[in-house]
Amino acid sequence: MKTTSLLAIASLMFLRTVSAADVEPPVVTPGNHGSAPSDAMVLFDGKDLSAWTSEKGGEPAWKVENGYAEVRESGIMTKEQFGDIQLHVEWASPAEVKGDGQGRGNSGVYFQGRYEIQVLDSYNNKTYFNGQAASFYGHNAPLVNACRKPGEWQQYDIVFHAPKPAADGTVVPGSFTVIHNGVLVQDHILVKGDATTAARFSGATPTGPLLLQNHGNPVHYRNIWVRKLN
Ligand code: MG
Numbered sequence: 561m562k563t564t565s566l567l568a569i570a571s572l573m574f575l576r577t578v579s580a581a582d583v584e585p586p587v588v589t590p591g592n593h594g595s596a597p598s599d600a601m602v603l604f605d606g607k608d609l610s611a612w613t614s615e616k617g618g619e620p621a622w623k624v625e626n627g628y629a630e631v632r633e634s635g636i637m638t639k640e641q642f643g644d645i646q647l648h649v650e651w652a653s654p655a656e657v658k659g660d661g662q663g664r665g666n667s668g669v670y671f672q673g674r675y676e677i678q679v680l681d682s683y684n685n686k687t688y689f690n691g692q693a694a695s696f697y698g699h700n701a702p703l704v705n706a707c708r709k710p711g712e713w714q715q716y717d718i719v720f721h722a723p724k725p726a727a728d729g730t731v732v733p734g735s736f737t738v739i740h741n742g743v744l745v746q747d748h749i750l751v752k753g754d755a756t757t758a759a760r761f762s763g764a765t766p767t768g769p770l771l772l773q774n775h776g777n778p779v780h781y782r783n784i785w786v787r788k789l790n
Contacts, residue, residue: 642770722764
């Protein structure tokens, strides 16, 4: 057999030894009913906001009581920076309905401080479609409106792949997949790197903070955890 053939066989054997199919997946103990799996980073367990700062710097002003945090004064962002992630977050819009449209139970989850998945009381509350609950704000409406009633706990399970800056200055798009209360509402939507809020952060970047928005409404949050995917 020729040397080149031997090399080809050897390289194929090497490729096979490192292919993903041969690597045993790590064992993860799953949570129950939305609780964090064993490999998750818990960002808020209902007790304290030690993983967060105010977006203006310093300690968050949000009220923590009865296992939830209530929006106050300014947004909060994680001390940790994230790239591609799976995020679980539970929220409730105020039980006492005030305002309408974008003024009712408005908050939001910003990935990398840039791309907002909208939190809004969209139960019998019309607004523009790419601004209602579970929209990729300003970009894409949800497939359906899966909102629960005001005051009821709701959950988002979100897979985010960050847009990546390329060496030539262009952006490789990322994506959002969002499940709202068990219902698929964003199905691998492209994230092209144009931020919802350009003022605070701009440009595609490998990592950035998660940010929960203050929009002047006392929205509640609980049970927030994340799994890094890269
Ligand atoms: Mg918002």
